[in-house]
Amino acid sequence: RDLAELDAHLIDCRACPRLVEWREQVAREKRRAFADQEYWGRPVPGIGPADARLLIVGLAPAAHGGNRTGRMFTGDQSGDFLFSAMYLAGLVSQPHSVSMDDGLELFDTRITAPVHCAPPQNKPTVEERDRCSCWLHGELELLAPTVRSVITLGAFGWQSTLRTFGALGWTVPRPAPKFAHGASTILTRGDATLEVFGCYHVSQHNTFTGRLTVEMLVDVLRAAAASAGI
Numbered sequence: 324r325d326l327a328e329l330d331a332h333l334i335d336c337r338a339c340p341r342l343v344e345w346r347e348q349v350a351r352e353k354r355r356a357f358a359d360q361e362y363w364g365r366p367v368p369g370i371g372p373a374d375a376r377l378l379i380v381g382l383a384p385a386a387h388g389g390n391r392t393g394r395m396f397t398g399d400q401s402g403d404f405l406f407s408a409m410y411l412a413g414l415v416s417q418p419h420s421v422s423m424d425d426g427l428e429l430f431d432t433r434i435t436a437p438v439h440c441a442p443p444q445n446k447p448t449v450e451e452r453d454r455c456s457c458w459l460h461g462e463l464e465l466l467a468p469t470v471r472s473v474i475t476l477g478a479f480g481w482q483s484t485l486r487t488f489g490a491l492g493w494t495v496p497r498p499a500p501k502f503a504h505g506a507s508t509i510l511t512r513g514d515a516t517l518e519v520f521g522c523y524h525v526s527q528h529n530t531f532t533g534r535l536t537v538e539m540l541v542d543v544l545r546a547a548a549a550s551a552g553i
């Protein structure tokens with residue numbers, strides 16, 4: 324099957340009772356600023372072309388961002404931060420991401436997450452992460468023929484990415500490299516190589532405190548794009 328079919332199945336997933344309850348409760352109760360909007364309230368699929376050479380792996384959709392708009396990093400400040408940096412790096416058509424029909428286009432880049440439903444406090448459990456890994460596994464398998472570099476936003480994405488590529492037969496250095504902002508490691512499978520980059524997550528916890536600046540993110544995006552041949 325192709326990526327569009329995988330995404331079509333994903334949005335019907337109800338495998339995690341706690342997350343199904345939370346995503347739907349948030350969608351019912353809404354934030355006051357969005358009271359007149361219909362929330363998505365379902366699993367949020369990855370975005371970007373199915374033959375992308377660069378992949379960005381986050382954590383999980385935000386309750387009032389992706390869980391509201393139905394698109395990764397869309398409709399919240401984390402998304403604005405990410406897309407403004409991607410715009411500076413030449414990877415998207417516009418510096419903001421507001422809604423599914425805002426005309427945003429990603430150039431040679433796909434964005435996904437190890438967990439596809441918004442979790443309470445942005446913290447999925449280990450069981451939820453493991454349950455959702457089948458979707459990341461399927462997505463990475465379909466992307467593997469073209470993807471040449473991966474940016475992981477935070478340790479959760481870093482570990483999930485290395486684990487999933489390892490399960491797909493890629494050789495991961497041992498001991499497994501540790502996450503750090505600016506870290507990178509090379510995976511191999513046969514003649515193919517793939518570089519994985521670590522970057523602090525674009526959460527407000529990091530961006531409001533200046534731990535992650537737009538310039539820092541642009542540097543990682545440019546390095547990963549160059550590694551992917553973009």
Ligand code: SF4
Binds near residue numbers: 336339343454456
């Ligand atoms: Fe399904 Fe993943 Fe959502 Fe769990 S987190 S319900 S496995 S899509």
